[in-house]
Amino acid sequence: MRNRKSRFLTQFLTRKDKMAYSMSVAEAKAFLRKVREDQIRCSKKIVDIWEEVLVKNSFSLGEEVWLVYEQVCLAALDCAQLDIAEGCYQALKAQFPNSLRVRKLEGMILEAEEEYDRAMAIYEDILEKDETNAIATKRIIAILKAQNKIQDAVEKLNKYLKEHSLDTEAWLELCDMYLHELDYNKAAFCIEECILSNPHNHLYHQKLGEIKYSQCEYQEARSYFAHAAKLNPNNMRALFGLHLSATNLVSSQKGTQKTENARHAAWAAKQIKDRYKTQLGKNRSGDVKIVEDMLEALKMSSS
Amino acid sequence: MLLTMAWSVNNLFVIIGLVSLGHAAYSATQHRTYLRLTEQEFTWLPADILAQCVLSLLLTCYGIVQVSGEFKDIRAAGELENKTWETLSNRPSFYTFNHRGKALYADMEDHMQEDVS
Numbered sequence: 001m002r003n004r005k006s007r008f009l010t011q012f013l014t015r016k017d018k019m020a021y022s023m024s025v026a027e028a029k030a031f032l033r034k035v036r037e038d039q040i041r042c043s044k045k046i047v048d049i050w051e052e053v054l055v056k057n058s059f060s061l062g063e064e065v066w067l068v069y070e071q072v073c074l075a076a077l078d079c080a081q082l083d084i085a086e087g088c089y090q091a092l093k094a095q096f097p098n099s100l101r102v103r104k105l106e107g108m109i110l111e112a113e114e115e116y117d118r119a120m121a122i123y124e125d126i127l128e129k130d131e132t133n134a135i136a137t138k139r140i141i142a143i144l145k146a147q148n149k150i151q152d153a154v155e156k157l158n159k160y161l162k163e164h165s166l167d168t169e170a171w172l173e174l175c176d177m178y179l180h181e182l183d184y185n186k187a188a189f190c191i192e193e194c195i196l197s198n199p200h201n202h203l204y205h206q207k208l209g210e211i212k213y214s215q216c217e218y219q220e221a222r223s224y225f226a227h228a229a230k231l232n233p234n235n236m237r238a239l240f241g242l243h244l245s246a247t248n249l250v251s252s253q254k255g256t257q258k259t260e261n262a263r264h265a266a267w268a269a270k271q272i273k274d275r276y277k278t279q280l281g282k283n284r285s286g287d288v289k290i291v292e293d294m295l296e297a298l299k300m301s302s303s
Numbered sequence: 304m305l306l307t308m309a310w311s312v313n314n315l316f317v318i319i320g321l322v323s324l325g326h327a328a329y330s331a332t333q334h335r336t337y338l339r340l341t342e343q344e345f346t347w348l349p350a351d352i353l354a355q356c357v358l359s360l361l362l363t364c365y366g367i368v369q370v371s372g373e374f375k376d377i378r379a380a381g382e383l384e385n386k387t388w389e390t391l392s393n394r395p396s397f398y399t400f401n402h403r404g405k406a407l408y409a410d411m412e413d414h415m416q417e418d419v420s
Contacts, residue, residue, distance in 0.1 A: 038390060041393050044408050074398070078402075079404050079409065080404055080405040111400055139396075142399050146399040146400070169396060169397070170396075172394060173394050
């Protein structure tokens with residue numbers, strides 16, 4: 001078995017430049033801070049920036065260095081570069097020997113190596129010390145998800161949500177798990193909980209519209225897509241969804257409702273074409289025809 | 304900053320208004336000192352000082368509103384519009400690591416050394 005600490009050092013000493021990242025230390029710091037705030041998952045870039053720029057200048061990070069170590073550790077786990085992750089973990093453990101957050105990192109490193117039993121043992125140990133620790137519960141659910149034991153994960157997540165019912169992240173995770181099991185009713189319920197707590201988020205309305213569309217409830221789907229498009233007129237998926245659900249309703253309804261829905265579909269199609277036109281600009285206005293043809297094809301297949 | 308700002312009538316209004324307000328305040332304190340010295344009661348400020356105060360206040364307000372530019376709409380979903388669906392649906396507490404990253408991003412040097420040894 002490799003000695004990971006020594007591999008971390010030898011890699012640092014014998015590194016060949018793979019990617020020329022011409023970022024200054026300040027730019028790298030700012031980039032990592034932005035990624036932390038926006039919770040973007042661009043792990044390869046983080047690891048590259050760490051290797052090119054920051055590992056030699058870690059003293060210039062000041063107090064942020066611990067946050068950066070944690071961030072780089074998680075990014076390295078995504079990129080399967082376990083030696084970097086182990087190095088960051090050792091640094092954090094030396095600074096914060098009794099921290100539960102650092103223990104969680106230890107568990108995640110074991111998860112990345114697929115040693116799920118040992119990772120589970122660590123999380124259960126954390127839960128013994130602190131029963132309300134949400135992070136350990138969520139990691140146990142993530143382990144079950146990684147092992148493809150979706151039913152058990154759903155059970156545990158339901159139990160967690162009974163106590164912490166305002167956790168939007170957990171509701172979204174449960175929604176995705178139900179969608180994986182093709183249980184649309186329960187998935188719709190989960191996303192409705194998210195909408196209750198964030199009624200202005202157009203993406204939740206769009207997702208609920210998509211779930212309703214999958215259940216063939218075109219009327220409700222149309223209203224959710226319309227709401228999403230109202231909240232954010234640039235949401236292409238909502239516009240497409242609105243067009244499709246209105247077109248589906250046209251074929252099944254009669255009279256005034258039919259003309260209404262035809263109008264909605266035409267409006268959505270126009271919005272989509274306009275957005276493609278502005279994006280493509282003057283030089284590629286011929287490509288807009290491709291979009292128009294596609295919208296026509298959608299119309300024909302659903303009627 | 305005053306020298307590098309682009310001059311416009313509204314900037315002038317703001318500056319004149321502030322200077323006039325300061326002048327009115329100074330006149331008011333001078334007036335009170337005068338009353339104290341002549342041992343008269345202080346009831347009202349003279350009308351001209353009051354008028355100068357109010358007019359300079361209105362001038363300053365008008366100038367600042369013009370200088371500060373157009374008001375932006377308060378959009379409830381303003382910040383969300385710039386974020387992508389992928390980023391908003393990231394759930395860091397539930398990250399799993401058994402994905403293609405192992406094949407795509409693992410260090411090639413490691414693998415080559417493993418094969419050799």
